[in-house]
Amino acid sequence: MATNGESASSGGEAPSFRVPKTGELVAQRLRARIIRGELAEGDSLPAEGTLIEEFGVSRPTLREAYRVLEAEQLISVRRGARGGARVHAPSASAAARYAGLVLEYEGATLADVYEARTLVETPCAALLARRRTKHDLKLLWESVEFGESLADDRPRLIRHHTEFHALVVRLSGNHTMNLLNGILRQIIDTANYQRVDTDPGGAAHDAAFHHGLRAHRRLVELIEAKDADGANALWMKHLVEANRYLLELPGATTVLDLLD
Known part of the structure; x- marks a missing residue:
């Protein structure tokens, strides 16, 4: 048999x-x-x-x-x-490190990673507009006002921008999207800090960051109004513009370059 x-x-x-x-x-x-x-x-x-x-x-x-x-x-x-x-409780950091290695090995570009960030964050803004609570709004408005107080403090403002984006995803309530965002954020944060640190500044830099702060405030207004379509459209536009600005700055062009 x-x-x-x-x-x-x-x-x-x-x-x-x-x-x-x-x-x-x-x-x-x-x-x-x-x-x-x-x-x-x-x-x-x-x-x-x-x-x-x-x-x-x-x-x-x-x-x-x-x-x-x-x-x-x-x-x-x-x-x-x-x-x-x-x-230690499980966290996104271990997954982020390994995902980063895979992306490095595959030669992924930062444009690819930024595009993925846009696809993750945009629907989260719409989800948050539908589901937001009074507590969510309190956290969002506190973050917006804190960011506006940092307008002349470049290092802290850079970090605030990334933290606000992470807050929007976290408050959306989708755990899977939050994990994916955590994986992408480790790469994006490294790239953003490197690129903006090499940017000499000037009027274009100041305009980009103040435009970002205005987009943050407008997003919270749309979330407060439960305008999911408006939040989706605004956040897509904001992310596409931010990606374009960051990719025009000198610095790494691939994920692997971030280690050099």
């Missing part, structure tokens, strides 16, 4: 399946506890001896599990008498 593997491959070699190492299985169990919230940000994992007894594994196997979770940035391990493993 033919085995399942033989019949599935019509007489060829049976498909091979990789059996996870014991350390990976232990990491999987601990990871599940973090994801479910049984272990929260800042908690310490139980002592090594306790986990060794619970899982029935050796110390080297447990430390292999620790290395897996460290690579995923779900724990950090301190050595020594007062050391131990401390838990």
Whole structure:
């Protein structure tokens, strides 16, 4: 009688399946506890001896599990008498770093990344206009007013611009879009700081940033009015103009260039 593997491959070699190492299985169990919230940000994992007894594994196997979770940035391990493993909540930063490596390898241009940012942020502005709460409006107006107070402080104003954009996406309530935005933002922020820092300034620079502040204020007005179509159109126009301005500045043209 033919085995399942033989019949599935019509007489060829049976498909091979990789059996996870014991350390990976232990990491999987601990990871599940973090994801479910049984272990929260800042908690310490139980002592090594306790986990060794619970899982029935050796110390080297447990430390292999620790290395897996460290690579995923779900724990950090301190050595020594007062050391131990401390838990970290999942964040977009680990995904952003790996996505950045893939984009670097593929030779992605900054124009490509900026375009993706536009496609993520624009519908979020419309979503926020439909769903906004009084608390959302409070946060948005505070951000707008704070940004306007920074009109003559270039470094802080640059950071405020990126933070306002991130706030719009976060308040939209779409967790998937927020994750995608977090991945893109790590690349975009690096590019923006580099490009604007090399810009000598002048009237064009000042006009671009003041225009951006006006767009922020107008967006919040549209969100407050629950004008989703207006918010969508305004934010698309603002992002396209911002992308054009940033790409005209000297500096990196590909994601890989940002590392040079």
